[in-house]
Amino acid sequence: MIPQKILALFEFIDYLDKNKKSYIEKYIPLCNELQILDEQRSKLKPERNYIEKQEYDYIQDQISAKFSPILSNIYAPVSEKLIELGIWTGENNYSSIWNNNISAISDFKRNFTSEDVLQVINYKVKYLTFRTETNSNFLCLQLIFNELDEIFKTLFDFFKDTNENEFNSFETKTIKVDSLEEAVKGLIEKKGNNISFSIPSEKFHYGLNETQMQRIANIKNEIVMGDKIEVGNISNNSGQIIIGKEIRISDSLNGKQETFEKIEELIKLIRQEPNISDEQRQNLITNFDKVKEEVLEEMPDKSKIFKWLSNTKRTLENLVLTHEAIDAINWVYKNLNFLIQQIGG
Structure with a gap:
């Protein structure tokens, strides 16, 4: 018999699947419009003159108006559903998505029955199909999906017959770079892509002059050792900068x-x-x-x-x-x- 914690995860997958058609037909086009507006806004320098300031404000008003239904009809209901099912407790760093479920998943992998396998595989297909067909963070769900992907991968990878990475199409891709400036440039160029940039710790800030540091500072960012740099005023850039030593893992x-x-x-x-x-x-x-x-x-x-x-x-x-x-x-x-x-x- 599948335990309640696992059934709650499956119920959430059913919730995503039920809303998938609406997300694809109504909200992904809206997200695309917002990304175009964000690109237009990023080309403006509102501090330069009144014309650009007025145009910037006009675009910002459009972004606010279009983004509101995404928050109301996607972010809020998804968050509430996760809390209702006990998958997430509502904290800002989303760590409870892992903490609340990993023990149940570990126990289930030790104690599942043959009758459970088909049901698990069906839900795996349903979740992977949702993530692949939407292939979107809806400008507000990237951090939640990152945590959900981790916990679902831990469960579903146990129930597969090949070595294929079934989460590959929507996982964060890491690109190695040699400087923070190169990473920031890459984030700007690849804005909206699910990517991260890895920088050796000894290269962090190395060789950057005052002007280059100011360019980095002008991007509204948050740099945390080992975590991320966030770019932009709406959450459509899931890029990360990872700073640190090169991790070494045995190939065998x-x-x-x-x-x-x-x-x-x-x-x-x-x-x-x-x-x-x-x-x-x-x-x-x-x-x-x-x-x-x-x-x-x-x-x-x-x-x-x-x-x-x-x-x-x-x-x-x-x-x-x-x-x-x-x-x-x-x-x-x-x-x-x-x-x-x-x-x-």
């Missing part, structure tokens, strides 16, 4: 399995640590659990692993841990080429 199945088992062992140790708050413990388990699942992928996403390890490092730096846990943490960091400094106790 045995090497990946060893890393998986070491992280699994580390998670067990974290559960037993006496000097960790519940919030810190959950943060560490959530991020290490994501790393553990990703390393077994045929082509692991190193930018995601870097982000999750960055999250764990920030938490671990403020903790006093047992010697056994310290050894396990340092093994994982060193094995993935993430070791910046030894974690102490």
Whole structure:
């Protein structure tokens, strides 16, 4: 029998499928109009003279009017449905989409029945079809879909017969660049695409003069080590800049399995640590659990692993841990080429 948590995920897929036709026929064309308006707006310099300021304001008013029904009829109902089903608790970083469901998925993968398989595969096809046929974040759902894709991939990849990445067509693609300026330029040129740019940490800010830094600052951005840079006034750019060391993952199945088992062992140790708050413990388990699942992928996403390890490092730096846990943490960091400094106790 399929547990309630999994059935709630399936009910949400039914909700998306039910609304798919309306999304495609009515709202994707509206999103396309907004992207055209946004491109027109980006070419204007409202501070230059009154003519461009008036034109800019006119386009901005059009954007606000057209974007309102997308928020009202897509973002709000989708968010409410996720909360109603207990898939998401409503927090801003959407981490509960993973936290609320990963345990149920892990249990289900251990305890499913033969009768469950066909139903799971049917819902997998339904979700992948929705994501492929819409292929849109509707200018407001990218962060939610990122988290949903992660949790659904963890479930559905277990129930497939090939090594094909069935989520490939709508996953974030990572492009390596040598400078922040190159990454920002790429974000602007590829605005609206689901991409990320990876920059080695030693190249961050290197060689940028004051004018170049100002150009970057003029873009309304948020730069977080290991996270993203957001561009624009509407959420139609899902690009990210990932800054950090190059993650190294074994190419062999045995090497990946060893890393998986070491992280699994580390998670067990974290559960037993006496000097960790519940919030810190959950943060560490959530991020290490994501790393553990990703390393077994045929082509692991190193930018995601870097982000999750960055999250764990920030938490671990403020903790006093047992010697056994310290050894396990340092093994994982060193094995993935993430070791910046030894974690102490």
